Amino acid sequence: MAVSTFIQDNTDDIDLAAVKTHLRIDNDKYNPSLTVMLAGIKGQADAYCNDPTFSDYGGVVPAQIKWWILKACLAVYERPNMFSIRQDIWEQGADYYQFVWDEYIEDLKPYRIEPGFA
Numbered sequence: 001m002a003v004s005t006f007i008q009d010n011t012d013d014i015d016l017a018a019v020k021t022h023l024r025i026d027n028d029k030y031n032p033s034l035t036v037m038l039a040g041i042k043g044q045a046d047a048y049c050n051d052p053t054f055s056d057y058g059g060v061v062p063a064q065i066k067w068w069i070l071k072a073c074l075a076v077y078e079r080p081n082m083f084s085i086r087q088d089i090w091e092q093g094a095d096y097y098q099f100v101w102d103e104y105i106e107d108l109k110p111y112r113i114e115p116g117f118a
Contacts, residue, residue, distance in 0.1 A: 022070045
């Protein structure tokens with residue numbers, strides 16, 4: 001099975017500078033981790049959407065996907081441990097963030113090609 005890289009290859013406008021602007025970071029201290037984070041999130045979008053050409057959208061990455069990339073960067077930057085739940089806090093009834101995959105990926109769902117239907 002081929003790995004789709006269309007989003008990664010066609011979102012040059014969503015680069016490190018755009019992410020830093022969105023996150024309101026004005027120094028270079030976090031550049032290495034932000035670069036890795038951005039590449040990973042673009043890869044995650046490609047893996048989920050599974051569309052090698054986006055031909056239904058004129059061969060361009062839709063703006064909603066680009067917006068999702070920026071929102072995902074913000075979510076990961078603000079909550080780097082968002083996939084884990086501290087049970088000691090959770091069991092005491094504290095208001096603690098719980099990661100919900102369907103809410104996180106909601107904006108990508110309209111652009112997904114289910115595996116086997118490409």
